[in-house]
Amino acid sequence: MARPENTLTTREAGRTETETDEETEETDPLACPECGAEGVRDESHGETVCTECGVVLEDDLVDRGPEWRAFDASERDEKSRVGAPTTGMLHDKGLSSVIDWKDQDAHGAALSSKKRQEMQRLRTWDERFRAQSARDRNLKQALGEISRMASALNLPDNVQETASVIYRRALEEDLLPGRSIEAMATAALYAAARKANVPRSLDEFAPVSRVERKEYARAYRYMNEELELAIKPADPASYLPRFCSELAVDPDVRNRARELLSAAERSAILSGKNPVGLAAAAIYAAGLLCEEKLTQNEIAEVADVSTVTIRERYPELLDAGATNPAAAAD
DNA sequence: ATGGTTTTTACTGCGTC
DNA sequence: GACGCGGTAAAAACCAT
Numbered sequence A: 001m002a003r004p005e006n007t008l009t010t011r012e013a014g015r016t017e018t019e020t021d022e023e024t025e026e027t028d029p030l031a032c033p034e035c036g037a038e039g040v041r042d043e044s045h046g047e048t049v050c051t052e053c054g055v056v057l058e059d060d061l062v063d064r065g066p067e068w069r070a071f072d073a074s075e076r077d078e079k080s081r082v083g084a085p086t087t088g089m090l091h092d093k094g095l096s097s098v099i100d101w102k103d104q105d106a107h108g109a110a111l112s113s114k115k116r117q118e119m120q121r122l123r124t125w126d127e128r129f130r131a132q133s134a135r136d137r138n139l140k141q142a143l144g145e146i147s148r149m150a151s152a153l154n155l156p157d158n159v160q161e162t163a164s165v166i167y168r169r170a171l172e173e174d175l176l177p178g179r180s181i182e183a184m185a186t187a188a189l190y191a192a193a194r195k196a197n198v199p200r201s202l203d204e205f206a207p208v209s210r211v212e213r214k215e216y217a218r219a220y221r222y223m224n225e226e227l228e229l230a231i232k233p234a235d236p237a238s239y240l241p242r243f244c245s246e247l248a249v250d251p252d253v254r255n256r257a258r259e260l261l262s263a264a265e266r267s268a269i270l271s272g273k274n275p276v277g278l279a280a281a282a283i284y285a286a287g288l289l290c291e292e293k294l295t296q297n298e299i300a301e302v303a304d305v306s307t308v309t310i311r312e313r314y315p316e317l318l319d320a321g322a323t324n325p326a327a328a329a330d
Numbered sequence B: 001a002t003g004g005t006t007t008t009t010a011c012t013g014c015g016t017c
Numbered sequence C: 001g002a003c004g005c006g007g008t009a010a011a012a013a014c015c016a017t
Helices: A113-152 A157-172 A181-195 A213-227 A236-247 A251-266 A275-289 A296-303 A307-323
Strands: A039-042 A047-050 A056-058
Touching: A113 A157, A113 A181, A157 A181, A157 A213, A181 A213, A236 A251, A236 A275, A236 A296, A251 A275, A251 A307, A275 A296, A275 A307, A296 A307
Parallel strands: none
Antiparallel strands: A039 A047, A047 A056
């Protein structure tokens, strides 16, 4: 299952290598090779798509935003793009003192009852402060991880922010004990990506997360349960743009695949099936219909499913597409 | 824990380039 | 011969109970 090569960095799929000139070109509105219309940058999907025909012109938009974690001595305010506001008061680095529990003054003399009450209050606040601080460090580390992974997976900013909100909720509801920060951070990001309709499969997190797939998968389930995130099952169609542009296929194929999927949705073929596999099969089926030669193998490669799965699914999709002719949504 | 479903792995034969 | 494709059986993974 875990394939040895890093699938993240090796996205070529037939397109020309653009290794050296990545930073040189900046904000030029790419023109669509098909219809000439200009592309529109779709931040939430991390892609640039053509307004006319929907071709993905560019999809590896890199998040060049600053890392949340900035260790500069001069802590800037703008660095907290996400997460807790930095007040500069919180991070005691574990060195702060604790208010003693003994009701004595510095000379060992007992305190008056009024003083005692006052000290009690101070202790309470000291505790709260301490807890707050530990929490903040936790959050900080998690957000750093989320940012790193989001960037590696080409997930846009808003997903990152959603992830941090989710993580913060998990933290507030004490879901962390017994689970690693890493696992929860990964789970939060996974959830956020799905919520934003730019899903990445669980497997895709394996190379970028620092914990085992099993671990963050479990963290996700737990979190989903406890926080009642109400995440709908991933829509297979939401994988299409990414896969299609990675395969550099004709936009026709992509649209065809989308139609097949919505037809299949009506026929209720989809439930219980792996959405990634369905998307892959839809692309293959669409390739057949459009007479564009796409092998099961190359699709299986980019989608990270087996060819068997594609074989298993695509006849069903063709079936549904035939009996349930084109969606009226054109 | 258990059983049912889906996916994967590994192996097969067949046809084509 | 390599490759694409389809079929299969057994193992693994997943999910609800």
